[in-house]
Amino acid sequence: MVNASPDLRTQINQTPALHPREGLRSTPIAGVILTGGEVDTITGLLTLREREPFTLLATTEVLAMLDANPIFEALNREVVPRETMALDQPLPLRLRDGSPAGLTIVPFVVPGKVPLYAEAGPDPAAICENGETIGLEISDGAHRVCFVPGCARMTDNLRVRLRGADAVFFDGTLWVDDEMIRAGLGEKTGRRMGHMSIDGMEGTIAALRDLGIKRRIFIHINNSNPVLLADSPERAQVEAAGWEVSHDGMRITA
Template sequence: MKIRVLGAGAGGGFPQWNCNCHNCKRLRAGELRGTRRTQSSIAVSSDGRNWLLFNASPDIRAQLEAFPESHPRTGVRDTGIKAILLIDSQIDHTTGLLMLRESTSPLEIYCSEMVKQDLTTGFPLFTMLEHYCKVSHHPVPLNGEAFTIPSIDDLRIYTHALKSKAPPYSPHRHDPHPGDNIGVIVEQISTGRKLYYAPGLGEIEPHVYGAMQAADCVLVDGTFWQHDEMSRAGICEKRALEMGHLPQSGEGGMIETLSTVPAGRKILIHINNTNPILDEDTPERKTLEQAGIEVAFDGMEITL
């Protein structure tokens, strides 16, 4: 199984266009040892030619241009992206669908019923795309039932609901439903190797922990280092868990959780621009390294 990290940043990327926090300011000035990151998205394939895209960030055009395996190979119009699986309906995971409107066939989109509702009401991308390439929607099961995707050979997908909030624009923002946010297990049928992907993760529920335990690679939420990171940065008073993200540090945090997970690769993705782990020289980054936890970056390639 081949996994390509197209974007490793949280909403706004790194540096964020209007942010002058400690990290963004120093990166622009060349004073931080780290790399720029676009907004989070990955692609997965079993053959290196036909790819399943996870989420479509506002940065999708630049991400695909930097990803040669997705480029046209036959005919005037073509792509290696055969289908799209949406984790949620957040703006930073769906706006890129508008950039894909030039598709010569309907976009094959797999998502939960709740995400479909959001994308036909509060943020009606599906309705808008009907005037361009159109959308072919495929519901994903949340009961652990496996499914496969035509033209994506040798991969079996499982999805489950995560505890989270719908986006602020959603008609049911304050009325959470299963499927507002999902975790995904991708299994290569021929080898049994598994990826667990959950870029937005606010609670380690039993089924989440079970999926992490069974995975060969865990690619999960790395948004914040600590609960009050945003207030410490002088940005807002919202805490990490209020925003649906489990921080890395502290009791019950992501570092402690991953310390009990046997996966050969443990990687953080969806990293907010305020997170000190973006600076490769910080004590926080060294703590991750000592724990055997990697930090995703744009262009990162993983083979299972």
């Protein structure tokens, strides 16, 4: 169960456990769960098009984005069935042979914006709270993990969901809201792109500080974010606040 991002491909290349087990092109991937329809979330699917069977799970909204792009028909629907996930409903995951994987997920809404390529209407930057951006609660019955790769702002619902989790993987795109502008990489703030930032009064560190979460781990980190540098003051600051910065090949053990 993975998110089909470019990072996944890196992971497949670097993690021996994900090397083909049979033949030239097999993968052990039984399913892909999409948490949104942005380019970096869905493009990786196109590298999984070599007729390897898996189940593609997404919300109605995200499946509609795939449907609107014929290029994703490269994933033959007979080999890669597309299944709709209902929000807030527990969904037991299955292995390829149909037997229980021992994990249950609950997809939940996270504030976000429509993908850049699908922006339209009077306010393309509008933050929506529907199935276009979701998080996943993952449980094996004993532990509870929340996976939130993109989040535009904290809400009461989200706080309730994250409280007391064994681990939270959270959107670490930017350190500060105007980071892309300062670096000369673009004209947009993090807010405009649908991401809350790590630092500041309304930032992620502050928002998740008192929720009793055992492990807090930043994922989906932009290459402009100084927390990526092992010797930066910002890295020291997130670590002092009890956060970890994810890296390729990272493994989490309960």
